[in-house]
Amino acid sequence: MEQSSEGLTPGYGASVGQLPSFRWTRDAGALMLALAVTTVTCLASGTLKTMAGEIAPIWLTNAVLLAQMMVAPPRQRYWVFAGGVLGNLAANLIFGESIGVCLSYSSADILEVLVAFVFAPRISTVAELIRPRTLVRFLAGGVLLAPIASGLIATTLLRGQLSGYQLPNLANWFVSDALSLAIFTPAAVVLWTGEVTHLLRADRRKKTAFLLLLVCVVTAGVFGQSRFELLYWALSPIVLLAFFADLAGVLVGLLLCLAIAVSFTMHGSGPLWMLPYQSMQGRIFALQLFLVAALGIALPVSATQIQRNRLIALLREGERRYRILAENATDIVMSMALDGTLTYVSPRATAVMGIAPESLIGMRYPDLVLSDDRDALARAIDNLGTGATEAYQVSRFRRPDGRVLWMETNLRPVIDAFSGKPEALTATAHDITERKVAEQRLADERVELHGLAFRDGLTGLFNRRHFDRELAFQWRQEARTDKRGFVAVVMADVDAYKSYNDHYGHRAGDECLRAIAQAIAASARRPSDVVARYGGEEFGLILKETDQQGALVVAERIRLGVENLRIPHAGSDTGIVTISLGVAVQRAADGGDGSVLVEAADRALYTAKRRGRNQTGVAHVDGVDGAFG
Structure with a gap:
């Protein structure tokens, strides 16, 4: 059974009996963490609200809680959500709001998180969030639909608490939450997944630190003065981050840029004070819109860089594998x-x-x-x-x-x-030098054997003289090389051939031998296989580089081939002519000579006959018989 990903991880040392308590401890930890983070972000956003207007221009809470739920294990999402609800209520109570107002704000926020979570992906890295389909779904449902739904609930429930008309309040709520979700959700994912620690890797630490420092310096320079409209100069280090750092670095750079820009803007400095905004809330909205535009520029660049790095990694891995294969x-x-x-x-x-x-x-x-x-x-x-x-x-x-x-x-x-x-x-x-030499030798030998009459006159197969010579040659050749290949010998004998000859006559007996010889030759299909009439009704085969299993396959093919001839035989128990075979296999490098194989194959052949004929026997060269087919 596969262990759940939420099961006990190595290193905790808990026993099976302690597992439920360990899970409860971990779940409680997730709840407390969500409660603490939600409370702190609510208080921080609420502080901006008191400085900018009735509706906070930056609302961190929902983005941070949503990101935590997106990366949490399935079981813990419920606890994270519960912690978020409690933290939201606690922060509103700390601000001294009435129970009704607290419930109204919290209901709107929780509805927003739930709607956004329905459209948000379940991810383990921030790169998964910027895949085209996933990103469009998140933007449409999480960034647009969720703030509209929560804004309608909030402005309806708080109609008597908010000044002005409902539609402007709804617009302010939507802009605040939509921009905050777009900016802070990816940034919070980087923190919750731990990808922010990648910035500390030795191979990129100095470069990323320099680029982040450049973001801080340029942003401080742009927003630390109010004489020149240098707002868009703050984009240049963000774009550099997108080209030369990973996505986590880009998002951290955006957070630093936002923190510095908000700080200066709230203290009355920066290019946004040169524009005719009616309120601080409007300036913070404009600043967030500017950062969303920066994110819109940086994300495609980062996505392209991620794809490029992935392709480079694949090319390097492919080249590495190719070289390993080539070199081995x-x-x-x-x-x-x-x-x-x-x-x-x-x-x-x-x-x-x-x-x-x-x-x-x-x-x-x-x-x-x-x-x-x-x-x-x-x-x-x-x-x-x-x-x-x-x-x-x-x-x-x-x-x-x-x-x-x-x-x-x-x-x-x-x-x-x-x-x-x-x-x-x-x-x-x-x-293929060895093969070419062997082919040439075989060709030359065929010519020589033809002249020396190394063929059996009745069957057209090689005779015993060629069989013995070829076996000795192949044995010497295999013994001289480093190969550990096998040499196999198959001996075959026609069952009850004497009674067949006595019953049908010598002419029919000769025809029977010819038919069997053709069937054997057809079953030994490789050019290097040697098929010979060993003597009388006995045949022999030499199979080079063939192990026991391969030799048994050939032997069984021969046995079935003869059986399928269906030659009538009144003196046989089966009513047809059959054949028994013996197989022996050995490595030439193990010592001895080819005659050992012939003796072993003969021993297996006659054991097969004693056991009922029309079967294949296997004998080891040490004299111990194997299994029979």
């Missing part, structure tokens, strides 16, 4: 220009080609191959630049020590995302 691959991985000039070569080149990768950078790939193969490789590269989607070429390379390597190269174009045309090439090169 068994093939040589390369990047090259469209003309074949190498721009990157993986370290595998040193082991395979005997040349350091850095020595190959700047060389044309076709120039590295033998002259007889150069033109074909160059044409393959040219085709990729003119529309081909993939190229495959086998070429010969000469190592510095004189050895000639056969290299299989696969090339693909890298398509430019904007133009849709190739801009570079990627390639992988694999050493």
Whole structure:
């Protein structure tokens, strides 16, 4: 069962029996924190109200409480909300308001928070708030609809307490709360999520501190005088923050700007005193509107920077993974220009080609191959630049020590995302020298074997002489290499063949052997597989680089293939001709020789016959029989 995110976290050391009390303690802490913060912000906003008018021009409380609910775990949101309600009531009572007025103000504020919370996202970082859809939903519901709803409630309930007409009071309430929610909700999210601590990271501490200091200095310079209309000069450090700091830094900078600007404005200084405002409340509204405009400029820049940084991180991670794969691959991985000039070569080149990768950078790939193969490789590269989607070429390379390597190269174009045309090439090169040598040897041997009559005259398969020779050769070859590959031998014998011969005659018996030989040959599908008539009605197979499971698959394919021939056999219990098989597998590097495998496979074959025929037996080379199919 998955543990709840609200469960006990490591480090508290509480037992399971203490878990409920721990949760209650944490919930109570969330309530008390919300109560304290709401009370303090209410008192701070109320102080501005007494200085500016009947309706506070800046209302921090709802934005801070809303942000706390947005980032709180689901269970704690109810406690945060309860703390906010109590804190709001407590602050209004401290100001000496009557119970009716306290309930009216608190009802309006709580309604505003609830409506805004319905539209607000549940987030863990402030970056999630500025995603286009999320931001539009928050602005429409939280910043516009919620203040209208709370304003209607407040101006209706407080009609006898507020001077003037209801509509102007509603407008003042809406402007105050809407601007405050727009400015302070993102800033409060930065504080509640702890993202503000990112400003202290060593890699950005000095730069962010300098930019924030610049905000303070410029804002103080703009609002510390009333002779020049320098208001918009305060935007420049905010824009710089958006370009060179993260979103948390931008929001902290806005808060510093607002705090300094409000302080000077409330003391009668700053460019807003040069404009014909009727009241202090109007100046604070204008200041908030100015900061909302600054936020509107900074947020898109910050969002773009966030996306840019994310893309850069993805590119770096992709490059890191590519290099890890390239440097640990068994093939040589390369990047090259469209003309074949190498721009990157993986370290595998040193082991395979005997040349350091850095020595190959700047060389044309076709120039590295033998002259007889150069033109074909160059044409393959040219085709990729003119529309081909993939190229495959086998070429010969000469190592510095004189050895000639056969290299299989696969090339693909890298398509430019904007133009849709190739801009570079990627390639992988694999050493196939061993395979080429083996193929040539097999070709030569086929010619030789044909001349030496290494084939069985009746079935057309190889005879026992070739079987023994091939097994000895493959065993020696595998034993000389570092490979830990297997060599498998499968021995097969026709069940009750003597009775078949006696009943149907030698001619029918020969036809039966031919049909079975064809079925066996069809089941051994790889060019490197060796199928031979070992003698009489017995057949043998050599399967290179095949483990026990693979050999059993081939053996069962042969058994079913013969069974499916449905050759009538009156002397068999099944009524048709069947075949029994024995399988033995061993690594050549473990010692011994190929004859051990033949003996083991024969032992498994005759055990299979004793157990009822028409089945496959497995024997280990140490003499212990395995499971039978």
